[in-house]
Amino acid sequence: MSGIWGWFGGGAAQKQKNNPKNAILGLRAQLDMLQKREKHLQKQIEEQEAIARANVTTNKNAAKMALRRKKGHEFALEQTMGQIEKLEQQINAIESANINRETLAAMERAGEALKQIHGKLTPETVDETMAKLQEQNQLSEEIVEAMNSVQVGHPIDDMELEEEFEALQQEQLDQKMLETGTVPVSDAIQRLPAAANGELKGKAPAVVDDEEEELRKLQAEMAM
Structure with a gap:
């Protein structure tokens, strides 16, 4: 077999079948790391904003430096959130593709099973078989009727x-x-x-x- 059906046979096929799973696991690990970074950056932004507020009247340079660092953290946060969004989209795409592949493979197996079940069965053979059954049933009824019509024993002479x-x-x-x-x-x-x-x-x-x-x-x- 070739194509997606090659995933269902042999060691190499099993490895190919596990590729989507491994890719999703890798993406989720990266997503988890980015989400932790997102929380860390948000915390850094809050801290720098607090420093700027504390020095806004007493130490103008310290306040500006804090705001500058805050801007840098906000830029990094935007990048991180963009990466998180892309990873989530990629995970959803792989999961959907994998489900579609498994569904299609299941449908192909169902088709093969139906093909084996039907074999050489066609509407014509079904009609022929039903006609034979009807003929045999009619013959059975005629045999029973004939047996019931036979008088058992010698007829009585009045x-x-x-x-x-x-x-x-x-x-x-x-x-x-x-x-x-x-x-x-x-x-x-x-x-x-x-x-x-x-x-x-x-x-x-x-x-x-x-x-x-x-x-x-x-x-x-x-x-x-």
Whole structure:
């Protein structure tokens, strides 16, 4: 690297990076010395003015000499204050330049980081990736829907169910016949076919009597 970015690598780069700091430290040391000189000159000016005031009526020459020295101190004070002002301006300029440099370097590092993060990422690749994700999500939904639509187990045949139910009714009726020797009227009516039940409506008692008669005959035969 060259330019200001050379400050961020190697021993020489580190030395260059510290140059602004060292310059500011040197300027501040000089500024401190000048500020002390400023205070000293102000004190000298006050002392010479006091001497001039004390001798203004009694010793004209001493008073003039004191004023002359005072003028010399005032001239030196003006020079010192000018130097102080220039040093402060220089310190501010270096600090601002150093901050700008560090800010620019930080921004460059941020740019490099973003470049590494993005890599080959572009709006087109993002759109393509999102399209693939949407396609896969849609496929997942279709798979779930297909799985939920599959009927688990063998489908139930209503006809077979009805036949099994009638067989159970017959088994229960046979069991009651063996236990009591008679058939309950309600069971006998339930055993009649639906069509016959509609045609023989009002004649159920006669049919039941016939069935009871047949049952009695059957029981008699079984008893022989």
